[in-house]
Amino acid sequence: MSAGAIISMIFIVGVVVGGFLYFLRLAMKNEQSKKAD
Amino acid sequence: MTKTEEFSNRWGIVLASLGMAIGAGNLWRFPRLAGQYGGAFLILWIGFLLIWSIPILMAEFSIGKKFKKGVIGSFGSVSGKGLTWGGFFITVCTLGIAFYYAVVTGWALQYLGLASQNLFSFITGSKTIAVHLAEDPTYLETYWDGISNGSMSTVILYILAVIAGIYLLIKGIQNGLEKANKVLIPSLFGLLIVITVISLNMENGFKGLEYMFAIDTKHFSNPTIWIEALSQSAWSTGAGWGLIMTISSYSRKKEDVVLNTFISGFGNNTASIMAGVAILPAVFALAANEGEAVSFLQSGNQALTFTIIPKLFSTITGGAILSFIFFLAFFMAAFSSLLPMLELFIANLKDMGLTRKSAAMRTAIFCIIFGFPSAWSLNFFNNQDWVWGIGLIISGLLIIIVVLRYGISKFKKDFIDTDSDLDVPLKYFSITLCFNVVLAVVLIYWWMSRGYSENPWFDANGNWNVFDVYSNASVVTQWAIALIAGIAINKYLYNKFVKS
Numbered sequence: 001m002s003a004g005a006i007i008s009m010i011f012i013v014g015v016v017v018g019g020f021l022y023f024l025r026l027a028m029k030n031e032q033s034k035k036a037d
Numbered sequence: 038m039t040k041t042e043e044f045s046n047r048w049g050i051v052l053a054s055l056g057m058a059i060g061a062g063n064l065w066r067f068p069r070l071a072g073q074y075g076g077a078f079l080i081l082w083i084g085f086l087l088i089w090s091i092p093i094l095m096a097e098f099s100i101g102k103k104f105k106k107g108v109i110g111s112f113g114s115v116s117g118k119g120l121t122w123g124g125f126f127i128t129v130c131t132l133g134i135a136f137y138y139a140v141v142t143g144w145a146l147q148y149l150g151l152a153s154q155n156l157f158s159f160i161t162g163s164k165t166i167a168v169h170l171a172e173d174p175t176y177l178e179t180y181w182d183g184i185s186n187g188s189m190s191t192v193i194l195y196i197l198a199v200i201a202g203i204y205l206l207i208k209g210i211q212n213g214l215e216k217a218n219k220v221l222i223p224s225l226f227g228l229l230i231v232i233t234v235i236s237l238n239m240e241n242g243f244k245g246l247e248y249m250f251a252i253d254t255k256h257f258s259n260p261t262i263w264i265e266a267l268s269q270s271a272w273s274t275g276a277g278w279g280l281i282m283t284i285s286s287y288s289r290k291k292e293d294v295v296l297n298t299f300i301s302g303f304g305n306n307t308a309s310i311m312a313g314v315a316i317l318p319a320v321f322a323l324a325a326n327e328g329e330a331v332s333f334l335q336s337g338n339q340a341l342t343f344t345i346i347p348k349l350f351s352t353i354t355g356g357a358i359l360s361f362i363f364f365l366a367f368f369m370a371a372f373s374s375l376l377p378m379l380e381l382f383i384a385n386l387k388d389m390g391l392t393r394k395s396a397a398m399r400t401a402i403f404c405i406i407f408g409f410p411s412a413w414s415l416n417f418f419n420n421q422d423w424v425w426g427i428g429l430i431i432s433g434l435l436i437i438i439v440v441l442r443y444g445i446s447k448f449k450k451d452f453i454d455t456d457s458d459l460d461v462p463l464k465y466f467s468i469t470l471c472f473n474v475v476l477a478v479v480l481i482y483w484w485m486s487r488g489y490s491e492n493p494w495f496d497a498n499g500n501w502n503v504f505d506v507y508s509n510a511s512v513v514t515q516w517a518i519a520l521i522a523g524i525a526i527n528k529y530l531y532n533k534f535v536k537s
Contacts, residue, residue: 004252008252012076012083012310016083019299024051024300024304027293
């Protein structure tokens with residue numbers, strides 16, 4: 001794979017999968033704090 | 038009528054939203070486009086997730102959550118008496134898709150059966166697909182031709198898919214939809230990971246990733262890629278379908294609109310990326326050369342999924358296992374999207390005073406009757422895919438119009454901000470929604486001017502070309518019937534679904 005494709009892959013996968021995991025984690029955190037309340 | 042059913046917890050609605058969004062399109066359309074256009078397409082596709090899909094999904098989610106009715110009732114409650122027919126059009130449009138989508142689920146079952154038989158033959162040492170292909174290279178094309186037109190087995194399998202969906206939905210939201218998605222979605226992600234690992238370990242597998250992620254900047258000046266990225270995001274996330282409106286009508290009282298919408302949108306895109314990373318390396322590794330791999334990707338959704346992929350998988354050791362896993366994942370994706378489509382109709386019928394069981398039975402009968410022409414004729418299937426696929430853009434536009442009529446700022450304050458932990462800027466919501474009106478018009482114009490039909494409006498004899506598969510006349514006529522019918526019974530719809 002070319003360096004450009006690798007950088008692009010890291011950026012695209014990072015934004016999409018990273019975004020999904022970030023929002024999922026935030027939801028888990030909020031859910032736990034709501035339960036604790 | 039106010040619903041009393043609701044998801045047991047946040048994860049119930051998150052999984053249902055993911056199940057709705059992740060469908061056949063993630064596996065048979067996205068990898069095709071990503072392989073052809075690469076990173077330029079992916080960047081635009083991510084952009085349109087934020088511009089088109091998320092704002093519309095947010096609006097839909099909040100409307101369903103607020104009014105807790107089916108699409109006609111919820112839409113009519115926010116639009117007011119004059120525009121209740123908009124909810125009717127969205128319902129007709131999504132039902133039009135559900136009828137032929139049940140056939141896609143039936144095909145998925147058919148190929149899962151073929152893959153299981155192939156796996157059994159591989160284990161027992163009898164005749165596998167590879168042996169059939171050695172004797173007759175057109176074996177899979179013949180098989181596909183056999184099931185896509187006038188096939189009783191397709192009819193039986195699509196009916197089976199509808200009955201299985203209705204059987205689950207009769208059990209209710211928590212015991213049916215929620216439990217099904219708890220199995221389907223994690224399993225689907227798991228299966229995609231397995232295919233990815235196998236594909237990437239094939240020789241030349243990484244070439245597929247090069248094609249998928251390398252950015253060719255000259256693609257940005259090609260309008261086709263912009264439109265394909267927009268339409269892929271619009272269709273794949275389910276924005277404008279009324280499905281998330283139906284799902285959110287079963288949400289708990291204090292459900293987070295913004296965060297759940299972002300999870301659904303980004304989750305759908307994650308599944309698409311996984312499907313691309315799973316399928317493209319296999320296509321590039323197993324094709325004779327890169328030119329052939331690219332030509333495979335240009336062959337269309339049905340050809341890629343039902344003839345090329347099984348053919349490619351049959352050429353490797355253990356391909357029978359890979360083929361089985363792929364079609365199991367394809368069936369799960371299709372089935373998880375069929376469920377909310379059926380539920381959309383059930384929810385509307387429940388608003389008319391029917392019990393869930395009675396509404397579900399009527400939905401089954403309706404789907405079986407109106408799905409039959411698509412199961413029997415591939416031309417009819419393609420026509421419905423064309424008409425209601427583009428119709429979804431009108432549905433999205435209708436949702437935008439009700440938000441604009443209500444007032445964007447007031448809508449955000451009354452519908453979205455209540456119970457949302459994550460705050461989206463008003464500027465983002467208002468700019469994207471206004472911009473989407475332009476996008477919708479451009480998209481509809483572009484799709485209708487693509488020239489798939491030789492006679493888009495009138496045939497050679499000068500007659501209105503309504504019976505052509507891809508004609509604009511067919512599209513406009515069917516939309517007009519749905520719109521006129523909705524407007525004609527608007528008062529009835531308002532009294533029955535909104536006022537009561």
